[in-house]
Amino acid sequence: MLAVTSHGLKDMRVEDVPRPGLEQSTDAIVRVTTAALCGSDMHIYHGKVPAVPDGWVVGHEFCGVVEDVGDAVTGIKPGDRVVAAMYTACGHCAACVAGDHRRCKSFAMFGFGEAWGGLQGGQAEYVRVPLADMTLRAIPEGLSDESTIFTGDILATAFTALRQAAVREGDFIAIVGAGPVGQLIAMCAPLFGVARAFIIDIVPERLAEGAALGAVPIDSRTESPRKIIKEQTGGEMCDAVFEAVGNAPALQTAFSLPRPNGVVALVGMPLGEDFPLSAGDAWLRNTKIVPVLGAPFAHRDELLRLIAAGKIDAAGIITDRIPLAGATEAYRAFDDKEVQKVVFEVSK
Ligand SMILES: [Zn+2]
Ligand SMILES: [Zn+2]
Structure with a gap:
């Protein structure tokens, strides 16, 4: 079968590899129809994830x-359309x-190598899914792959971030990074009743998309986010700031924006970076x-309901649809910021 494989620094290949089979009674084998390229895959591309x-x-x-x-799988059966969570867990231990x-002993992330549980990934024609009853969810009737795929990772991540930052009605928030996760935070922010969301980036197209979602765009190449946010919040600054890039300049910006007692949520996987304060x-x-x-x-169940009800249009962030065979070039283009949110059309 075809699969995207890592070979170290900036070397993702599309290769023919053995097709996986069932190993445990709780496994499922999924024929992948749609897979996505996530910003966190770029940490593997840049060699920052050990033991891949x-x-x-x-x-x-x-x-x-x-x-x-x-x-032992009871909740799903062959032929079901499913969306996977980005990692597995048993679902019934104390954690x-x-x-x-x-903290689950069975925690393992797809496609992140040995240090993250040793599970092969889903940018492939087939994937073995452990603990299938927990890991997979049936896609509700009438919903597409594209509208639901992000409930397994970046949409859940955006929603988790807003929840864990305890965002409440009337809050001011700032989103540093208008990439896919930043946009999804902006998309979900109205569901939390925020008074105003600011979105900060250096790429005009991304800022325009953030603005289309109702956020106030700030181009940090030409404007000072701290100054603008100070003016527009009456000096209050932000109740919660979401760092959705994961590099040093973004961390620097993020930590300049919370009010006293405010929250900085680290969403962007800042591997190898120091705290700027x-x-x-x-x-x-x-x-x-x-x-x-x-x-x-x-x-994910709540998110699937919100998608079905038309309250979240997660598919709206997809910019490029590419066959799996084009993955090597897609990684390069994503790294060079020529494309924003790529999905691989793997099979029908
Ligand atoms: Zn991810
Ligand atoms: Zn568990």
């Missing part, structure tokens, strides 16, 4: 059709029951730092 062996199949956002299930799936400054401002790993299990 050469030839590892990448990808953790995917939809497909169930091909086969193990004997899972508490909603802390990251001292422990003393964090204490003085009482800045709450909230690292966000999206929680699809906690939010």
Whole structure:
């Protein structure tokens, strides 16, 4: 089967690899119909994720059709259209029951190598899905792959971020980075009743998309986000700031924007970056730092309902649809910011 495989720094290949089969009675095999390229895949592309062996199949956002299930799978059956969560968990241990799936002994992320649980990814024609009853959700009748695929990762991440930052009605928020996750935060923000969302980027097209979603765009190449937000919030600054890039300049901007006792949510996977403020400054401002790993299990049913009700149009952020065979070039183009949100059309 065809799959996108990592071979170290800036070397993603489309290769013919062995097709996976069932290994555990709780597994499913999914024939992938649509997969997405996520910003966090770029950390693998840039060699920042340790223990991703050469030839590892990448990808953790995917939809497909169930091909086969193990004997212990009861919730889904061959032929069902499904969307996967980006990681697996057992669903019934103490950690899972508490909603802390990251602590589950069965936690494993698709396509992130050995350090993240050793699971091959979904940018492939077929993928083995452990703990299928938990990991997969049937796609509700009438909804497309494109409208639902992001409930497994970036849409759940955006929603989780707003929840974990405890955003409330009347809040001022800032989103640093108008990429796919930043746009989805802007898209979901009205559901939380925010008074105003600011969105900060350096790419005019991305800012225009943020503005179309109702956020106030700020081009940080030519304007000072801190100055503008100070003016427009009557000096209050932001109740919550969402860092949705994951690099040093974005962190710097993000930490300049919260009010005293405000929240900075780290959404953008800032691997290898230092905090731009001292422990003393964090204490003085009482800045709450909230690292966000999206929680699809906690939010996907609610998100699927919101999508079905027309309250969230997550498919609207897709800019490029590319056959899986074009993945190598898609990674390069994404890295060079020529494309924004890529989905791979894998099969019908
Ligand atoms: Zn992701
Ligand atoms: Zn568990």
